[in-house]
Amino acid sequence: MGLEYVRISPGFEKYMPRDYVDLVKYGPFGKQVDVMQMGQFKELVEEHPMCAGCYMAYFIRVFYAALPNPEDTIVLGTAGCARLALSQAAVPFIYGNYGDTNAVASGLKRALSIRFPDKVKDVVVIAGDGGLIDIGFGMTMHSWFRREKFTTIMVDNEVYGNTGGQESGMSPKGIQLKMAPLGKKFDKINAVELAKTAGCVYVARISPTNPKRIAKTIRRAILAARHFGPTFIHAYTSCNIEYSIPTREVLADARKREKQDFKFYEWMTDEVKEFFEELERKEKQEVKK
Amino acid sequence: MPEQRVVEPEYLILEAPRERKFITGSQAFAEAVKRANVDVAIAYPITPQSETMHLVGDLYAQGYVKDYYRAEEEYGAMSAIAGAVRGGARAFTATSGPGLLRGLEAIASWPGHRIPAVLGIMTRVVNAPLSIQPDNVEIAYLLNAGLIVLHAENQQDVFDFTLAGFVISEKVDVYLPVVVATEGFFVTHAKGYVDLPPEDMKLPPRDPYKAPVPPTDCEIPPARIQRDAPVQKSNFMSYLIHAVWQQEVWSANRRAAKWIKHYLGGLIEVVNPDAEVFIVASGCAAAQGREAQRYATMEGLNVGLVKIKSLRPFPTNELREVLKNAKAVIVPEHNIVGWLAKEVKAAIPNSGIVVDGPRVYGGMTLPVELIMDEIYKAFGIKKEKKTVV
Numbered sequence: 131m132g133l134e135y136v137r138i139s140p141g142f143e144k145y146m147p148r149d150y151v152d153l154v155k156y157g158p159f160g161k162q163v164d165v166m167q168m169g170q171f172k173e174l175v176e177e178h179p180m181c182a183g184c185y186m187a188y189f190i191r192v193f194y195a196a197l198p199n200p201e202d203t204i205v206l207g208t209a210g211c212a213r214l215a216l217s218q219a220a221v222p223f224i225y226g227n228y229g230d231t232n233a234v235a236s237g238l239k240r241a242l243s244i245r246f247p248d249k250v251k252d253v254v255v256i257a258g259d260g261g262l263i264d265i266g267f268g269m270t271m272h273s274w275f276r277r278e279k280f281t282t283i284m285v286d287n288e289v290y291g292n293t294g295g296q297e298s299g300m301s302p303k304g305i306q307l308k309m310a311p312l313g314k315k316f317d318k319i320n321a322v323e324l325a326k327t328a329g330c331v332y333v334a335r336i337s338p339t340n341p342k343r344i345a346k347t348i349r350r351a352i353l354a355a356r357h358f359g360p361t362f363i364h365a366y367t368s369c370n371i372e373y374s375i376p377t378r379e380v381l382a383d384a385r386k387r388e389k390q391d392f393k394f395y396e397w398m399t400d401e402v403k404e405f406f407e408e409l410e411r412k413e414k415q416e417v418k419k
Numbered sequence: 420m421p422e423q424r425v426v427e428p429e430y431l432i433l434e435a436p437r438e439r440k441f442i443t444g445s446q447a448f449a450e451a452v453k454r455a456n457v458d459v460a461i462a463y464p465i466t467p468q469s470e471t472m473h474l475v476g477d478l479y480a481q482g483y484v485k486d487y488y489r490a491e492e493e494y495g496a497m498s499a500i501a502g503a504v505r506g507g508a509r510a511f512t513a514t515s516g517p518g519l520l521r522g523l524e525a526i527a528s529w530p531g532h533r534i535p536a537v538l539g540i541m542t543r544v545v546n547a548p549l550s551i552q553p554d555n556v557e558i559a560y561l562l563n564a565g566l567i568v569l570h571a572e573n574q575q576d577v578f579d580f581t582l583a584g585f586v587i588s589e590k591v592d593v594y595l596p597v598v599v600a601t602e603g604f605f606v607t608h609a610k611g612y613v614d615l616p617p618e619d620m621k622l623p624p625r626d627p628y629k630a631p632v633p634p635t636d637c638e639i640p641p642a643r644i645q646r647d648a649p650v651q652k653s654n655f656m657s658y659l660i661h662a663v664w665q666q667e668v669w670s671a672n673r674r675a676a677k678w679i680k681h682y683l684g685g686l687i688e689v690v691n692p693d694a695e696v697f698i699v700a701s702g703c704a705a706a707q708g709r710e711a712q713r714y715a716t717m718e719g720l721n722v723g724l725v726k727i728k729s730l731r732p733f734p735t736n737e738l739r740e741v742l743k744n745a746k747a748v749i750v751p752e753h754n755i756v757g758w759l760a761k762e763v764k765a766a767i768p769n770s771g772i773v774v775d776g777p778r779v780y781g782g783m784t785l786p787v788e789l790i791m792d793e794i795y796k797a798f799g800i801k802k803e804k805k806t807v808v
Contacts, residue, residue: 227525233496241506
């Protein structure tokens, strides 16, 4: 059904909010939009209460434009900054308890597979470093061990931004934050290697400096999860407030970190690689026609 | 696995012919799940619950249950149940004592998330010191979360409450999780007679669109819809939204009473309604209370029994009516805090007639003699140490 539920029943157009009518007419439902055209189509998330200059908000905006199947996608989030924008989007969103995303997504994906065996229903978790690698660590890892077919995206701002700037497992060693009054005493957790070891079939690390590349990475992660197994994206999305990055310098900071420890990295199983080679060959043929 | 045909809940629960089997409480849970058209069951081991979920695993292997897995731990299991139910599936899980407390944050959020599911609880002491015995203090933690809480006396109750639990849970005017609690070992690992409807019949599948809140499956309009959106702005609207949501959960909880009456014959069962002294009990304590009532009657004492089947919704009005002329109310329990005695005292106007106890804890058995002692005291009978049987 997917697309059908989005459409407005004939005769009701004039009663629906303008925002919704625009979404159906000029939004990304039923087509693959180009992220480079952002600003020229009605986006799935527009208003949000995140801080001025928040790079996570930018990443989430690109995420929604990149969805291969927005009319049949369910997004899960948890406590933290990301959900403030996620809960404003025109895609069904589930907010459970802190750190439960990958367990809830496991149950949800299985239920949808039972009920709609012949349909594509994409399930995507977007949660922070605290939600996925601290409190939700066990559930994140076990969803990967179990080979659950959904995508996990960690929007890593290296801090508990929403609760006021406490150290997280993903904060860099030595940094002084709340609850780390003498500086963090251990290294940033290597989430990408954990994901590979735990059985993810597609793993990427990205600093969001290039919208086309973000979109391609997200699309690949969702398509690979649909067909093969768990996928993971580790995205650097700075907290300009807690890390005191001037608003106009957040992009420069993302570029700096890209050169240091967030160099674009993409890994996938041979099976997934073949799948994308075949898919991209077909897409090129389509373009030629 | 026999071919199962879908029959109406009324027929399966109330009318279908029944055959008597001699089975354990764990088997009784599984027999109910077998006939409940369950989509997803999620298991995590803890004694004394494990056997039930082993048997449900066998049902999955045989094709009665569509999906099943062993979760990472209880918080993960309870969260995944919430995910499966949001996705439109009918779901079952079970746990005990420490496992219940580990999963409690997720479980306590089910009512607010409007998650209709059935949770089996096989009671076990809450550590420490560590023990696996069937103290039922854990039920106290469940009473204020908004869930429907049924307390089974024996293997037959386990079967009936669990099967009806799925139906009650999914009623549009209820739409809350149903807990079926029973004492570990005493019921789960002991055999009793259970009258079972035929195993080639099952409940209709869950219809997730017959619901006060929509499933999250991208199948219903409109597109811009959010379930469980956070409401935490510090303003009047956020207080109001949370307040009315809690009111609605507890109203729904009370609305379940009519369905419990319909499918399970009432929130309470009364033996000898004209008694002077009543035993009020739930779960296994009701079985011992039943024996004490029988002994007392044999001795010519006018004693009655009120078995509380439903702890939430609590049968306040029913208790007031039955106990209005009672001169004493004895509340035997399998825990030290006396959560049921507190509930009974709060429900009736003359709480001074409630006897606190007898109570056993740490998982020990509840001898009928202890209840008889309280009955003698209530009648002012002075007894030397007396053996009843």
